[in-house]
Amino acid sequence: MDGRLLIFSGSANTELAKEIATCLRMTIGRAMIGTFKNGETRIKIHDNVRGCDVFVIQPTCTPVDHHLMELLLMIDALRRASATRVTAVIPYYGYAKQEKKTAGREPISAKLVANLICTAGADRVLTMDLHTPAIEGFFDIPVDHLQASAMLADHIYGLNLPNPVVVSPDTGGVGRANRFRERVGAGLAIIAKQRPEPDTAEVLEMVGEVEGKTAIIVDDMISTGGTLVEAAQMLNERGAAKVYACATHGIFAADALEIIAKSDLVETLVTNTIPQQAAAQAARVRTISVAPLFAEAIMRIHKDLSLSALFS
Template identity: 75%
Template sequence: MEGRLQVFSGNSNIALAREITTHLHLNLGRALVGQFKNGETRVKIEENVRGSDVFVIQSMCAPVDHHLMELLIMIDALRRASARRITAVVPYYGYAKQEKKTTGREPITAKLVANLIATAGADRLLTMDLHAPAIEGFFDIPVDHLQAGPLLVDYMRDKHLSAPVVVSPDAGGVGRANRFRERLGASLAIIAKQRPEPDVSEVIEMVGDVEGKTAIIVDDMISTGGTLVEAARVLQERGARRVFACATHGIFAGAAFDQIADSPLEEIIVTNTIPLPPEAQAARIRTISVAALFAEAIMRIHKDLSLSTLFM
């Protein structure tokens, strides 16, 4: 790729953006990203980007709508400033839970957001652990889909847990849990659940033996924590000696921290795709950085190199 490599960031996860640029031995690009007095998002790129290969780092975490608008407006500003190529780096892709219609008269917001990013002027997307892999197909631009699984597996392997069993908290996550199990060298258990309404889950049954073992619940995100806490209690009732949880995206909405604090979970491991508040540490939550992985992916994209080795 001809042109300079420049990295900019919105306000959603500045700490991660700075860590990524540190790995790249770059300074974070100067940009004014704020609000007008009427509440509208204000963006001004304060560096020359003409002919540059530009990466915009922005997670779609709370407030989701505001951070989404920051991303779209930054992309538009860079396009109008004649950047040669613009890559949207979205560590956490929001609106991903509505990737299909479950009843009539519902939107498919994951597709809508994909359209917005492409229409704003992004040439490609770099993201991590989409809630539904099919979302990648919603884009008509190239998508590089990183996985945090190997990083989480390395962390759990270093704990030298006895008789580990990897648990999928729902049928949709079996593939993810099985890949985790293969890397860790553990057995597999599956919890079947149903959702009577949004953000509410009920455990129906469990397949697999967890008695006397160390259970590791693996998921892509933790939203309200309800599914996670209920799964942990079921595992404890089935005889699991210890219960851990691993997830890429720690959203922790509503009273999630209070629920987790009162649960059998010994430790929860998430990545820093979403910044966590100080109270997360009190809830036995640990964070693994994905900055080095994103930095490597950005450099490989910039140099037109393969990213396949990052998916192993």
């Protein structure tokens, strides 16, 4: 790629975009992002991008539809301005939970969003910890899928927690939890649950020994907090000395932070893929930055280097 490297940001997470740019010793490209009086999203790129290798940083977090539209319009504007390559950097991929049909007459929303991004003109996607890796297959363009588990595990390892055990809050996350426990040198426990309705969970049973141990619940995202708090309560009932939680994406929808603040969780660790509310600190939520990882990935993509070293 001979073109200049440029970075632009939507309004979803400007702080993360600025951190990434700082790691790259760059500044964010100039763009006007606003709203017309009729409520439609307004985008105008002020910098010359002709022949450039452009990265647009925009997680599709709340309000999801608005931030998704910003991303699509920015990609379209850059493509029409003759950028050589446009990469959509989506730290958090919205609609990821709707990756399959669970009943008749339902959309597969994650696939539709992938189609929209491709149609807008993106040449590739850079994202982190998709709810399910199968979403990569929804794209007909290259997808670079970063993982935050190593950063989260290293932080937990640095706390020197006594007698740790990593807990998967559902059977679908066992692989994630097992990789995490190998990195921190801990045991493994699994909670089996069922979800009768969206955003609700019913805990059924647990496999593994947690009595007298420091339990660390590992998941890819925290949405309503219901699953997390129920899991923490079960662990305490089974004799866990302390309970921590780790997740890549801290969505904290509705009153999730209030629920977590009232729980027995010692600390909840998330990354800054999604900007956090002021109430997060009161809920004992700690945030670590993924900016260095995204900056390294962006530079490697720009120079056509392998990203495999980032997945170790």
